[in-house]
Amino acid sequence: MNSSAQIAGTSRAAEAEQYLTFRLDGLDYGIPIHQVQEIRGWTKVTPLPNSPRYIRGVLNLRGTIVPIIDLRLRFNLPEVPYDAITVIVVINVGPRLAGIVVDAVSDVIDLDPEQRRNAPEFEGQANRQFVQGLTQVEDKLLVLIDVDKLINHDALAQAADAA
């Protein structure tokens, strides 16, 4: 870890970061592991009225009420029924907690910031804002998600919908 830190001279945190990777509609995504609080299986949630459809509802996480976001719906991907390997990744952003529903979690990987590339502009779709960058791990494309944007954007959307 230290050796890679020597090489890195970018403005970003010059240290290998660990990412949790998960699958969503055939593609691999990664989120920084330090923002992951826990991983749990899907359980029934309580729907929140007047909320965007991608907010599935709220869950009791040992006494704390946590909103659950379906990432497939959030990214406008086709909806699939939840099954035994559907998981909720509980992430924290500052004081806020939220759970994201993904198809399955895969791995924890070390990632050198040098390996990260900015996402190309040609996508031109709404989800671009949640993508922090792209990288390749063992010949597979990994999409790094900006968790802060994901959670805060939801807050805004929700406030707008409620108004």
Added chain:
Amino acid sequence: MTIDLTRFHSTFFEESLEGVAVMESELLEIERQVRRGGKQAAESLDAERLNCIFRAAHSIKGGSGTFGFTQVADFAHALESLLDEARSGHRLIDADTANLLLRAVDCLRALVHAAKDDGPAPTDVETLHAELERAQANAVAPAAKAVAAATASVWSIRFVPNDRFFHTGNDPLRIFRALIDLGPIATHADASQLPVWEQFDPQVCYLGWDIMIEKAMARDALDDVFAWVVGDCELTIEAPTATATATVVNAVAKVDEKAASSIRVATAKVDGLVDIVGELVITQTMLSQLVEDFTIERAAQLQAGVAQLARHTRELQDAVLGIRMLPLGFVFSRLPRLARDVATLLGKQVEMEISGDRTELDKAIIERISDPLIHLVRNSVDHGIEAPQERTRQGKPAHGTIRLNAYHKAGNVVIEVLDDGRGLDRDRIVAKARERGLIAADAAIDPSQIDEFIFMPGFSTSETVSDVSGRGVGLDVVRNNIRTLGGGVEVSSSPGQGTRFVIRLPLTLAIVDGMSLRVGSEIYILPLAWIAETLQVQPQDVTQPAGGPEIIAVRNEFVPLLRLDRIFNVTARATNVNEGLVVIVEADSKRIALFVDELLGQQQVVLKSLEPHCQRLEGISAATILGDGTVALILDAGSLVRQAHSAAAVLAAASNALHPSAAASAATLH
């Protein structure tokens, strides 16, 4: 070594404000005695009360001097000097003096606040200071005790015998006896020089004393007492004006809004918590040992252990909630002063009787019940209690009585505000209600229903708008505030006998009595306090004038119908009104009919905030966790009612046109 005095500032402010509170309550009591008994009472005033006030002023002076708040110190000094004259019998406390002292106490409180927040000093400091000094200058000597000696009366002495004090055949005891002969003394021993036991020499005097002696006398008398020992001790004698020893105020804690961010907890409560946690740890250890080498034969043991764990958890929950509990005295204590001030303003005589001020309530409720109570007391003085002449004419005592009473009842705290005034004027209320179109001109109404009208917005029957009340911002706000706390308020009254307000409050805000409702597959909780009634309606009761929102007729009233399944976008089982139930919800004096599939029953739920993880949602106030671990949302009655009525405002006009007979009722929808 320098000591950072600012560390002690918060303690000083807290103690000073407590001192001010003590002064206020004692002064009120003195004033009451004066008013009751006239001159005789004034002379036989309870010396202990005066002492208590004096001591409080004195420690505020001492403390503010130490910490460099000179303005507070100067003012406290002026106040103290005046009090001292009264205390030493050189001055009678009459109604005027008591009034002046009370105003001075207010000013002192404002000064302490100013020092605390670095804010500007109150504007009346100079004038009051001058008034205090003037009052002192024309001291009225009581006829019986014309004492010429103008020297004030508390001498403070520091007396520290040196090591060889006993060797010269002297004894501090003798000095004290001589001092007691002169007048009452208070001493404080300084034992800081005491050595460890092994090095203790019985022939050496290690102690020193700070002595306060209360007596108007010349310094010579004191010098005489110490004449023999002057060479063998360190001695300072200070004339009364320069006393600076802090005395202990007997502390009656008082919550101040600004200082309410911290909480003083009785040590006993903390000890109790520690005990329970200890028990919890023991149980936990026992359980983990049990699990480590668990065999099925020990299942019963495990079961017992878990039961014990459950009991300790419950105890811990109660104890932790108990920490947030404060006695109602915190709020009650400021009401007598309020009643007095309002009564003085209106030329009325009012006495306040308080009972049950030890009843405990959640701190958050205590802080928020204060305004409604102030409102009710002010109302009672203004509207309830009659002028003295009128009272005498009716054969009542000239002074009215307002009684505050608090007690526990069925898991709730009940606060009663009773007065022995004229009671509610039902004729006027009915007239007013007709004028405002709240009731039909010829409708017959039940007396208790009439009383309820006073909780309607903009309903004031006071003949004149005064400083005190009668602006019509009133009891509707009181009722709403109390409902927000999960409680309720009722009024009953009998003409000429008085009025009685009964406030019912939950013990804590963390737990709410709720009704669980089912809509489709979802369960919602509606706090009981907002539910007026539940009923089953028939399709023909529902109208939808001009294609607008649905309304239903409930007896003589038209109420907007809110289908929870539609506004929350869930699939309900019942679509026809006769298949489900209608819950009449009342908030802000407006009603709505909430249509749900069924009621599941009543239960206590623990409130869980949705924030900060979720945004606030229209119609939802919080969430709770049900017995099976799932989350249920708690409905926000206020927001639902507002939602329905903003739609219904449009409808009211239409309903007037379509339903001439409903015009009067529809007006209530506004």
